[in-house]
Amino acid sequence: MVINKKDCTELLKNHDEFLILSHEHPDGDTLGCAFALCEILRLMGKKRSFACCDEISKDFSYLTASFSPDEVTDPFIVAVDVADEKLLGSLRDIYGGKINLCIDHHLSNTLYAKNTFVEERAAACEIIYELAEEMGVELNQYIRESLYTGISTDTGCFRYQNTTPATFRIVADLMEQGIDSKKINKLMFETKTKSSLALELLARKTLEYHFDGKCAIITVTQKMYEESGSGEHECYTITALPRQIEGVLVGAVIKQQKDGKFGISVRTEGDIDASEICKKLGGGGHKGAAGANFTCSYDEGKALLLEAIKSALDG
């Protein structure tokens, strides 16, 4: 059932024990929501615990280090920033079908929870902020920094198109009440690992331009991960790179997976539809960002990709 803000606050007020769940591969927003909500509930005199199927990056230790969960026996289960039950990962085996409340900012939410409060916002943390406000809970620095973490990371530090006037106003309030944004920005936006830099260097050497510079392609192989000592999660800055190049309308990164096979991430500019390009290789996605897996060799797959890109550019 889709519920409104008032109903959502009633559910939070009317229960005493909570288990908060974040999505797999947890990012700043799902964690910011979870730790902010845990602390809000603690300030309301309630018991709360937290679970996530994956390990949390040590970058978030300023949130995790001081968190100590309560013992809960029959908790009210709340999923935050989890658009689909599948995204609970291995926790789905335990909690699938048992989520009492989902608080989310994806309009694509599959409404798997008994109650869902969903609003289209830049970050789910904006919703947690407004729930706290509605319940009259005064935010401490830990809550403010949790919320800032979610909002700043989900907006690429206020650079992405999802950023709204409401986003800026909430952050103005958080900052006015006091947050160490220097610490958070440094960790989230300014720190590069030595291994990711080494990976970038190897990958950038493969950069090639096609179709008068309107297309740029980078290849990342398993050998590069090995040589640089990096992991696949360190590939995300590379994924964004080709399309950022001046004049490039289609940027693609061909990534070798652990099984040796190749997949592609395609990002496009303007009217060019990335999902159309990827459909021709058996994949799909959104207009601006899509993907596919090669069912053939690197060379064959790349030839197909270039053909699909050419027809998108010509169309």
Next chain:
Amino acid sequence: MVINKKDCTELLKNHDEFLILSHEHPDGDTLGCAFALCEILRLMGKKRSFACCDEISKDFSYLTASFSPDEVTDPFIVAVDVADEKLLGSLRDIYGGKINLCIDHHLSNTLYAKNTFVEERAAACEIIYELAEEMGVELNQYIRESLYTGISTDTGCFRYQNTTPATFRIVADLMEQGIDSKKINKLMFETKTKSSLALELLARKTLEYHFDGKCAIITVTQKMYEESGSGEHECYTITALPRQIEGVLVGAVIKQQKDGKFGISVRTEGDIDASEICKKLGGGGHKGAAGANFTCSYDEGKALLLEAIKSALDG
């Protein structure tokens, strides 16, 4: 004379012809101020022109393309975001000692103008916004985009420490009234030229770590500019890079100048003082960012630099 906001608006209201000056190597803030102020004055029924000693990057063509200056004969001369008369560059020969009003956000302003309105703000564009508000001028999209350009660029898209709650609130207002932030963010923060990417690749190959990875050094030579077809202004992302690496406390970039000699940019983290390091090489600067020129060879200069860095790390 230092004046307040009210006096500043009186000066603008009480004159009919204006010449607005930006600083040399014009950035988003000085240009945002200039073009916003020109348009505000136009809406107030006044004549205005603009001058800057250096060429304006084509990235700002969304501001420059539609600007057409009025003919002015005996204008009231206003410098925007110009902390020191020296920063007028070659225009100082013409306008030195003749600036009627300076509107600035640097508390280090040398008060060279007849009247100076200075407030410590993230961007001088914040001050222009408040002057327009004080004068009751309704902002059009051109003014809003000019101001957003200055505020977003001077704060590194709201990532730098100068960003305040007031910054976020002003941007919330601008965005609510309508700006194409997608266009501006793409141009200012997401576009890399092919030549700057090629330069980065060449420069990154020189990356070396010292002192257990606490120091990272990159070298940029004139040959790299030639090979990549890039200019010295495309070096700024490289300057920031070494210090961004995880665990690095002192990042240095050794840059070869046109005359073949080498200079350094040093950036530091935490308690390490970059200006102390650079003083030992005859340079200076701030605690977090400083510079110096080698008076000796590359190898000798680098040895001196490493010695200075070692003693800063040991201290």
